[in-house]
Amino acid sequence: MRDLILITDPGQEQAVAIWTILASPEDFRVLGVIASAGNTTLDNTVANVHRVLELAGADDIPVFKGVSRPLVRPLVTAAHVHGESGLDGYVFPPVRGAAQEESGVQALIRICRAAPPASVTIAQFSSMTTLAVALTEAPDIAVHIREVVMMAGAYFEVGNITPAAEFNVYVDPHAASIVLESGLPLVMLPLDVTHQLRNTRARLDAFSALGNEVGRAVDALLTFSETFDLEKYGWDGAPLHGPVVPMYLLRPELFRGRRINARVETGSELTMGMLVADWWHVTDLPRNVWYAREVDAEPFYQELLARIGRLS
Numbered sequence: 001m002r003d004l005i006l007i008t009d010p011g012q013e014q015a016v017a018i019w020t021i022l023a024s025p026e027d028f029r030v031l032g033v034i035a036s037a038g039n040t041t042l043d044n045t046v047a048n049v050h051r052v053l054e055l056a057g058a059d060d061i062p063v064f065k066g067v068s069r070p071l072v073r074p075l076v077t078a079a080h081v082h083g084e085s086g087l088d089g090y091v092f093p094p095v096r097g098a099a100q101e102e103s104g105v106q107a108l109i110r111i112c113r114a115a116p117p118a119s120v121t122i123a124q125f126s127s128m129t130t131l132a133v134a135l136t137e138a139p140d141i142a143v144h145i146r147e148v149v150m151m152a153g154a155y156f157e158v159g160n161i162t163p164a165a166e167f168n169v170y171v172d173p174h175a176a177s178i179v180l181e182s183g184l185p186l187v188m189l190p191l192d193v194t195h196q197l198r199n200t201r202a203r204l205d206a207f208s209a210l211g212n213e214v215g216r217a218v219d220a221l222l223t224f225s226e227t228f229d230l231e232k233y234g235w236d237g238a239p240l241h242g243p244v245v246p247m248y249l250l251r252p253e254l255f256r257g258r259r260i261n262a263r264v265e266t267g268s269e270l271t272m273g274m275l276v277a278d279w280w281h282v283t284d285l286p287r288n289v290w291y292a293r294e295v296d297a298e299p300f301y302q303e304l305l306a307r308i309g310r311l312s
Contacts, residue, residue, distance in 0.1 A: 002121045002146070002249060004028050005111060007066065007104075008242075009038035009045045009126035010087055012221035015052045016308070017125060017242035019214055020250075022056045023310040027250060030058075031111050034066045034104035036126035038171050039078045040086030042068040045126075046099050048085065051092040056214060056311050059097050066104035066130035070172035073272075078167060081228045089224025090217045108134040112141035123245050124150035124179075127168055132175035135182050147185035149245050152176065153262065154191035155277035156293070165273030166191050169264055173273040177264040186289045188262065189244040190275070193255065193295040197244070198237030199226055203301055207308060214311040243304055244295070250307075254300055257292035261285035 004021065008014050021028050033053070035045040042065060049063050069075045082088065100107065108130065112120050122131060122145060131148070134141060154166040161167040169176045180186065199222050208219040226238035233239075248255055261278040263285075265271045277291060 001026065002028055003115065003119055004030050004121050004123050005108060006030060006033045006123045007036050007126055007130055008033060008049065009036040009040065010048045010052055011039045011082055011125070011242060012087060012089060012225040013240055014125050014242035015048070015087060015221055016218050016304070017246055018052045019056055019218070019311060020243055020246040020304060020307045021123070022053070022058050023307040024246070024250065030061050031120070032062045032064055032107055034064045034108060034130055035099070036066040036130055037068050037075055038126040038168065039082050041077065042066065044086045047095050048087040050095045050097045051087060054096060055092060055217060062107070063097065063099050064102060064104035064107040065099045067133055070127065070129055071132065071174045073172070073174070076161070076171055081225055083224065087221070090220040104130045105134045105137065109138040109141055112144040113138070115144045117143050118146045120144055121146050121249070122148040124148050124152065125242050125245060127171035128152070128175040128179045129172045132178040135178060142182060142184055145184055147187060148179065149187040149189070149248055151189050151194065151241050151245050153188050153275040153277070155275060155279055155291070157191040157195050159274070160191060162273070164265070164271040166275065169275060170273030173264045173266045176273070177266055180262055180264060180288060183288070187248060188289045188291045189248055189255070190292065191239070193292045194241045194244055195239045196295050197240040197297050197300060198235055199240055200237040203237065206305055210305070210309045212309065212312055215308055218308055247300055247303060248292070251299070251303055254296045255292045256294040257290060259287040260289055260291045261287050262289040262291060
């Protein structure tokens, strides 16, 4: 079993990722969820985290507010994909819970310091601002972190918010640079693999066919958010991003990649947030990231469907 801290800005596909984690109590113990500004504003993501947890009956998990804006640049959001709430497409019951008084940064520091060495896994779904601030304020927490598994970056598929940059890195490239240079064990699951996971109509219908409410919510949410991507890419289904994080932790054999050096561009407006990935090892820089390039889509979706089917 892994002890997890989730840093997230749900986001339809991140809701699916969180439900996958909640459906796997034998594999994961969630120590807390930190809402992050990104796909939408911090107030919206806090509410969205509660919506996701409460629909799955997990409203006992503490929710914390992360940092509300990037370290240097203005906040960029993605209402054009996710809707004004950041989680449009399904009508959730009214939110019952509220965020803890303790900030996400302080909660992350406290939880890590109380844990044994190399025992806490950070499931990083959004911009890395909160994690970067925590590492800067309390560098001693690094020894308690087993690894950071992130949906972030792109090399072969390049950008989805600008021609050069993937959204999660672009929202706060300076924070991403701090995390990549932290020396922590890092796993990066980029657009290069999420673009191989496409929500075809048959795959979405299979979630509704499970007959549970969470399965119906998955279908409705991903059907809403796919509109932008279907028009953009012209594929048979929109790419699936967030669930790669729990699926890598559950089924790492489905992914193939290698250790590389990865850095982030923070100086050029033309390529701001671009991941400079040394896939071919043309430099002698330290290989600071395990970077995924391929994923087996069919067993991925079969496993995801089975996990979502466990929920009510």
